[in-house]
């Protein structure tokens with residue numbers, strides 16, 4: 001049964017789907033993502049799913065992990081990663097293994113961004129870029145989160161590397177970000193890897209994130225100030241609940 005939506009609010013370039021609670025939002029989004037992956041796999045050997053870290057997607061990952069589909073044919077790539085030891089609670093890969101890669105979805109092929117056996121993040125980013133270049137970009141599904149500053153993945157407005165990470169003339173890849181606002185150095189997919197997906201969804205929770213989205217929509221041209229704005233130029237669905 002499709003979870004009752006609160007309604008759809010047309011924002012410039014954005015399809016905002018509002019839900020009464022996080023559970024309803026996550027159930028609906030898991031169904032949409034699974035349907036899209038199944039549809040891709042009807043005509044292609046593999047499907048590419050890019051997912052964000054943070055806390056918002058935990059419920060979605062738990063719903064999605066139980067979906068019945070050919071997970072062994074799905075490549076899963078984190079949108080970004082913190083430069084921290086593999087078992088650190090800060091690592092998105094740890095969250096993804098504990099919540100998404102369970103049950104049926106445990107058969108998916110998970111691609112780490114940060115091989116922390118590398119001597120430095122730059123070495124890990126170069127290795128990941130080469131390794132991930134073998135995947136079929138653009139992704140079929142990208143699930144994004146957003147900070148209240150309008151960052152998505154680790155494309156932080158205050159990162160000195162932002163311009164290079166958002167240069168769409170470059171090939172899809174992994175770049176190192178050192179935003180002063182963050183405690184950890186980050187590795188992130190660059191904009192060419194994050195954009196142009198068959199289905200791009202921004203998953204948000206709470207009033208503060210909705211207000212940040214409204215700020216982003218109010219001045220869509222200032223992309224460097226709020227990187228989420230770049231995604232208003234392509235089909236974007238926003239799944240939001242209070």
Ligand SMILES: O=C(O)[C@H](O)[C@@H](O)[C@H](O)[C@H](O)COP(=O)(O)O
Nearest residue numbers: 052053054055056145146147153
């Ligand atoms: O590594 C990360 O933290 C994410 O990739 C980041 O981009 C996240 O999606 C936003 O910061 C929202 O985080 P929350 O969902 O925790 O609010």
